[in-house]
Amino acid sequence: EAAVTQSPRSKVAVTGGKVTLSCHQTNNHDYMYWYRQDTGHGLRLIHYSYVADSTEKGDIPDGYKASRPSQENFSLILELASLSQTAVYFCASRVQGANTEVFFGKGTRLTVV
């Protein structure tokens, strides 16, 4: 079973502070993704990466940065956290290929106060 581990699982951050969400996968997958989920909404793509040391913007990248220092690790960085960034964040990974299964982590619940 593919494993995607997120840390922390929950976090309370102060408005204007810096937040880093971490994701680690042991699947040897090339592709990694960061999604956010808001109550009553589906997931929306923030950033993704095809290969280490390279990241791409998703549908809602504003206010977020991403970092992929190795194949296994993919971080999401909020340089200046805002109230509107309160959400649940999911990391995911998949192997290269057409429509291969995407494996999700359990999510990080971020509350910005």
Add this chain to the structure above:
Amino acid sequence: AQSVTQPDARVTVSEGASLQLRCKYSYFGTPYLFWYVQYPRQGLQLLLKYYPGDPVVQGVNGFEAEFSKSNSSFHLRKASVHWSDWAVYFCAVSMDTGGLSGKLTFGEGTQVTVIS
């Protein structure tokens, strides 16, 4: 741009009864479609996926879905619901033709509540 709509935010079903969750998509071309399930405090798990071919797709745990190009729909069904099916269900479409990027557009989700 592609989009997915799940018109039912919440569905309540009795244990043992049948279940249908609706999904409508908007996509130029032939879509690649997915249903994911999210159990409480868990990540999303794949239930089933549709690639162009047989319109009825079988998934895990007795779930199946039917693709209809004429109706732009991909409805999920289960003949007999179990209490363990209490979860949020998401319909999703691949953002790009061929699905090489793996990027998905999700619907809003349907919360399924199972009652005895």
